[in-house]
Amino acid sequence: MKVIIDNGHGADTPGKCSPDGTFREATYTRRLAAAIVRQLAGYGIESHMLVPESGDVPLRERVRRANALCRREPCVLLSLHVNAAGNSGWHSARGFSAWVAPGASETSRRLAAALSSGAAAIGYSGNRSSPPCGYWTGNFAILRDTLCPAVLSENMFMDNVADLAFLKSPRSVEILAALHAKVLAEIIPDI
Numbered sequence: 394m395k396v397i398i399d400n401g402h403g404a405d406t407p408g409k410c411s412p413d414g415t416f417r418e419a420t421y422t423r424r425l426a427a428a429i430v431r432q433l434a435g436y437g438i439e440s441h442m443l444v445p446e447s448g449d450v451p452l453r454e455r456v457r458r459a460n461a462l463c464r465r466e467p468c469v470l471l472s473l474h475v476n477a478a479g480n481s482g483w484h485s486a487r488g489f490s491a492w493v494a495p496g497a498s499e500t501s502r503r504l505a506a507a508l509s510s511g512a513a514a515i516g517y518s519g520n521r522s523s524p525p526c527g528y529w530t531g532n533f534a535i536l537r538d539t540l541c542p543a544v545l546s547e548n549m550f551m552d553n554v555a556d557l558a559f560l561k562s563p564r565s566v567e568i569l570a571a572l573h574a575k576v577l578a579e580i581i582p583d584i
């Protein structure tokens with residue numbers, strides 16, 4: 394079982410930064426992806442970076458790459474993002490959330506629920522009332538159009554002052570990478 398890691402956006406995606414311009418989603422998710430790859434290797438799990446290049450790769454191409462891999466071997470896909478509550482200014486929403494596509498497979502939903510409860514266990518579930526299942530449903534192409542189980546994580550809010558301070562703290566990448574790697578290592582043997 395291979396973990397396909399999609400690090401969300403490219404360096405040239407417009408917007409996608411904190412209101413003060415000091416934090417870029419694409420830079421952070423690339424660091425997070427690298428840390429997850431390293432931590433998964435520690436569990437003996439192989440991963441594959443879906444977008445090795447730094448620039449933007451259209452969603453259609455990312456889905457095509459993921460499905461080419463899925464057809465060759467069993468995979469799960471993890472898409473990494475940092476959330477934003479608005480298009481400008483600071484907002485109160487904070488915390489981690491996990492997402493699946495409408496009609497997602499049982500495995501996708503299990504992974505998303507485990508990520509949500511893993512985040513809650515370390516105090517990062519935030520301040521929004523989430524659905525009773527613990528995860529959210531969104532019609533994202535990278536989840537909807539991929540052939541393998543797929544989850545998307547929104548790693549805190551870059552337009553929340555407290556979340557941004559956490560994201561900028563030296564340990565946040567390792568903490569969030571450990572959350573993803575631990576959950577994947579627990580669930581992958583059962584897939």
Ligand SMILES: [Zn+2]
Nearest residue numbers: 401418474475
């Ligand atoms: Zn994003």
